[in-house]
Amino acid sequence: FFRARLRIAFDPIDPAALDHEPFELDALEQWQLQDELIRAQRLAVDRGLAREPALHDALDRIRRRGALPIAGFAQPVIDALVEPMDDLFDRYRVAIRDWPEVLAPRVVADPVIRDDPGLQLRDWLGDWRRRNFSAEGEGDGDGALARVLLSSSSLIKDNRYRRELLLSYWIEHVAAHLAGPPMTTCVIGKIGSVTLRPLSAEAAAEYWSTLLDAYVEGLRDALPLASKAGFAWLRSGGQPGVSIDSLSAGKARLAYDGQAGDFGKIGEVRGNPCLARAYPDFDALWADGRFAVWCDRLYAPLNAHMEAGDA
Secondary structure: OOOOOOOOOOOOOOHHHHHOOOOOOOHHHHHHHHHHHHHHHHHHHHOOOOHHHHHHHHHHHHHHOOOOOOHHHHHHHHHHHHOOHHHHHHHHHHHHHHOOEEOOOEEEEOOOOOOOOOOOOEEEEOOEEEOOOOOOOOOOOOOOEEEEEEOOOEOEEOOEEOHHHHHHHHHHHHHHOOOOOOEEEEEEOOEOEEEEOOOOHHHHHHHHHHHHHHHHHHOOOOOOOOHHHHHHHHHOOOOOOOOOOOHHHHHHHHHHHEOOOOOOOEOHHHHOHHHHHHOOOHHHHHOOOHHHHHHHHHHHHHHHHHHHOOO
């Protein structure tokens, strides 16, 4: 709402930070550099080349442009950047072995006729693969479709899948089913991998219609939605109609507001200036009852899909 509708960005720019010699990387900087390294290595692997030279070339480029700490401070940072790569690409190789045939990007489109003809989906999705057809018509060579995706994020934290990081993959997964055959999405993260299983055409269309409803309402008003709080609410049994004094609401409050003290938990609202502006605390987020309703409509389908797959 703030960024797309009002063209407002709350993220501050600190000019002093741009002229400062780092001795370590913050979480965002580390994510950005690891993302760059992962992209370079994936390009090599997909071309059938060794990934290690691509990794070292990418590190050299990063070092030359001054993105790493100086002198002896650089090596521990490099070690941390490189540490997850072996396991990540081991899992990626297994996935592309299971889905060996590379396919061209595909058009995804929304076939549903709506009152607003301007609200239609037409886009491209890449990273498609297919199992090879088996000559005997048996086994894994069934010609099934999948997208195999690499994530530069850790999909597991505190022994729990971070469902909030999977929402964008889930939306693409649903979109891929709107005018195409059933398919699988494999998401391989720095820590953890997730498989989104095929959906029925009816389930995909129903969810997509709900998503467009949320999009339209979200252009009129900042929806009381917060993904970390929403999934905390669902994991503890939250559903529309429960009280703010319930266990599920308490879990959502902790995720949203955080916990005070030196070793307290940082709440979701602290990291999102748009949420902080519209809903400064959980009481404000909960106040009109829409938090529970939209969580149930938008987050519960992904939560149920993952729980059905024991993820």
